[in-house]
Each structure stands twice: as C-alpha cells, then as structure tokens.
Amino acid sequence: MPALRLDARAGRLYFAMQSLAGIGWWIGVFLxxxxxxxxxxxxxxxxxxxFDIPLFVIxxxxxxxxxxxxxWVVASWTVxxxxxxxxYATFTGLAGWGALLMIAAAVGSVAAGLLVWxxxxxxxxxxxxxxxxxxAPVTSTSAHVARTTGQVIAFWGLFLAVFPVIIAFVEHRWNLHLPLPDPTRWAGAALLLAASMLGIWSAAAMSTRGEGTPLPSATARRLVIAGPYRFVRNPMALAGIAQGVAVGLIIGSWLVxxxxxxxxxxxxxxxxxxxEADLGRRFGSAYxxxxxxxRCWLPRLTPFLPDGEHPVTQRRSSGTAS
Known part of the structure; x- marks a missing residue:
C-alpha cells in the first residue's frame, strides 16, 4: 500500500475527518x-x-x-x-479531556492548513x-567535548526534567491521570540508565571523532561512523526518545x-x-x-566497518553526522 502523500489533498482529507469527528463528538455531548x-x-x-458547529464542524x-x-478561519478558531x-481546565480542574482533544485538533488543523495552503x-x-x-567552528577536541557536555546538560535538563514536570502537573490538574503499575517504575529506571549510557556514548563519539557536536547549530565537520554509529544511524535520537519514555514510566505519567x-x-x-539531505550533500557517496x-532506528547485530571517516570537501553546508 503506497504511503500517503502529504499535499493539499491530504490536508483536505484531514479536514473531512475532523468534520466527521466533530459531528460525532457533538452527538456524544448531547446524548x-x-x-x-x-x-x-x-x-x-x-x-x-x-460557535463551534459553524466554525469548526461546518x-x-x-x-x-x-x-x-x-x-485559517478553522485553524484560528481551533487554536x-x-x-x-x-x-479553563487549569483553573477549574474540569474538561481536561476536552482541552487535550482540542490541543491535538489545533496542531492537526495548523498542519493540515499548511498542506492545503x-x-x-x-x-x-x-x-x-x-x-x-x-x-562547528574549527577548534580543539577538548573544546568540542566541553560544548557537547553543555548541550547534553541543557537539553536533558529541559526535555527530561522541566517539560515532564510541567506535563505531569497538567495531567493531574486536568484530571487525566491514569495510575501505572508499580513495576513500570523499575522498568523505567532500567531504561533510563541504558538510554543515558547510549546518549553519552553517542555524544562522546560525535565530539571526539566528528569535530563538532550533536546539535545542528554546531554540527560535526566529519562523517562519524564510530561507537554506536556503527550499529544505528541516529543513536542520539534513539536515546533521547527512550529517555523520555523512561521518565514517563518513572513518574507514572502516561502523558509524558x-x-x-x-x-x-x-x-x-x-x-x-x-x-539526512544535508549529510548527503556534504558527504556524498560515503554517506x-x-x-x-x-538503519535509522533498528540497530545492526554486527558493526558496520567503513574504510574510514570522510572530511567535508564539498561546498559549505551543514548538518549532523548521525
């Protein structure tokens, strides 16, 4: 079955489904x-x-x-x-499910609106x-390591601590909390440890072998095929997603x-x-x-062994080696 093409037709299809969902929801509300x-x-x-039936459903x-x-009338109204x-849900503790559904509808409406427009x-x-x-600027390996360390601390603190705490607060305040079994906390702790070790290993390989950092704003100057990158193309992303899931399990928040x-x-x-488009432009056939x-997500069972790393030789562009 061919993948859905994200174009104006896909956007209109989304709005058709949104209209039907709105009709179903309003029937449920009155019944x-x-x-x-x-x-x-x-x-x-x-x-x-x-207001909602003409501006959202119709x-x-x-x-x-x-x-x-x-x-943009529909998208603006939904937002x-x-x-x-x-x-309303935050101040009263009521209608949390309605708030969550409307946030999802707002994201979908804006994305579908861009497709249509x-x-x-x-x-x-x-x-x-x-x-x-x-x-990344040309500098010493120690400078890349220091910069990468700062990035890791900042991003882990923001995405694995600040945001989850806010989301967990909203989950409880909006009465969306669904208790998770106690064993999930231990599973989350084990997953967090393993994912964090993968993230540190990936960051170390990027900063010591790639002449850069994992972030696009100071992306590696060399194609890194070392450490975990021999097994999976995007170990930093894989680690970050697993860490986020693990934090959610540890604090018992399905919303996290x-x-x-x-x-x-x-x-x-x-x-x-x-x-990946940038990596293809910069490193060509090697990438x-x-x-x-x-593979991007599913690790190999045996490490990929290239002939060697490949410095940037093409025109100035940017991207991460992952």
Missing amino acids: SDSIRTLTLGELSPTVVAW GSALVACGVRRLV LVSGGMAL LGRLPTEWILFGPFAIRL VVYALCGSLVWNWIVRPLE LEYARAV
Whole structure:
C-alpha cells in the first residue's frame, strides 16, 4: 500500500475527518452526560455549539470540499478554543479531556492548513536562528567535548526534567491521570540508565571523532561512523526518545510517555529528512553507502566497518553526522 502523500489533498482529507469527528463528538455531548462533563465541564454545550458547529464542524467540511480561504478561519478558531480550554481546565480542574482533544485538533488543523495552503509542510521553518544547521567552528577536541557536555546538560535538563514536570502537573490538574503499575517504575529506571549510557556514548563519539557536536547549530565537520554509529544511524535520537519514555514510566505519567513518542514523530518526519539531505550533500557517496548499510532506528547485530571517516570537501553546508 503506497504511503500517503502529504499535499493539499491530504490536508483536505484531514479536514473531512475532523468534520466527521466533530459531528460525532457533538452527538456524544448531547446524548451522554459523561462525555459532556469530561470534555466541557460546566460550560454550556448550547452556547459552545452555537460557535463551534459553524466554525469548526461546518468550516472543516467546507475546506474539505475545496473552500480554501476558510482554512485559517478553522485553524484560528481551533487554536483559540484550545487555548481557552487549556486555561479553563487549569483553573477549574474540569474538561481536561476536552482541552487535550482540542490541543491535538489545533496542531492537526495548523498542519493540515499548511498542506492545503502551500501544498506541503514547510519543515525547513523548524531549523532557524539558533537551531539553523551550521558547521562547528574549527577548534580543539577538548573544546568540542566541553560544548557537547553543555548541550547534553541543557537539553536533558529541559526535555527530561522541566517539560515532564510541567506535563505531569497538567495531567493531574486536568484530571487525566491514569495510575501505572508499580513495576513500570523499575522498568523505567532500567531504561533510563541504558538510554543515558547510549546518549553519552553517542555524544562522546560525535565530539571526539566528528569535530563538532550533536546539535545542528554546531554540527560535526566529519562523517562519524564510530561507537554506536556503527550499529544505528541516529543513536542520539534513539536515546533521547527512550529517555523520555523512561521518565514517563518513572513518574507514572502516561502523558509524558505520549510526549516522548510524539517527539519521535516530529524528529523522524521533520528534522531527520533535513539532516539526512544535508549529510548527503556534504558527504556524498560515503554517506549514501553508510545509510544503505545502517538503519535509522533498528540497530545492526554486527558493526558496520567503513574504510574510514570522510572530511567535508564539498561546498559549505551543514548538518549532523548521525
């Protein structure tokens, strides 16, 4: 079965599905007290429906039928409602499931709106400013190691501590918490240890062998096929996703686990194609041979043994060696 092509047709298909989902949800709201309470709390369904049915349900259906100019009406309304529902759920502790569903709908509406409007997802927008791909400066190995160490501390602190704490707070405040069995905490601790060791091993290989760091803003100048990179192409990403899942298991938050898995989708579908395109431009056949031999996510059982590492010889570009 061919993969779905992300173009304007895919965007319209999303809006068609969103319209049908909206119809189903509103039927549930008026027929079920449980659905109404979980998703709207004490808000009046009649008042909300007066605005939401034309702007969300009917608007999505019209976009699906080709009324392109309504894309941003629907997307703007969905973003506005998701923000309002998030505030309502945070202040009252009610309608948490409604807030979560509307946040998901807002993300989907914006992405589908870009597909309808531009015919594609402008993934290059994600790599800008401090996140833009740039070659690391020529400096000593110790300087690359120090810079990589700082990156690891900052990113692990942000993505594995600050964000999970906020998400766990929201999960409890919005009454979304679902208790996990106690053994999952021990499994999470073991996974966190293994994933962290993989992340450190990957960072060490990148900074000592690649003349750069794992981040695109100071990307490696050499193609690194050493350490864990002999087994899997993106060990840093694999480690980070596993760490996020592990933290969710340790603190008993299913929403943190979902956050980590969603991050893997963003990385795989948005960041990875940009990095791999850059690596192909800079390292040519050497990278293509490596990519054919070593998978992105599933590690090899035996290490890949190239002839050697390959310095950048092409025009100035940037990307990470992963």
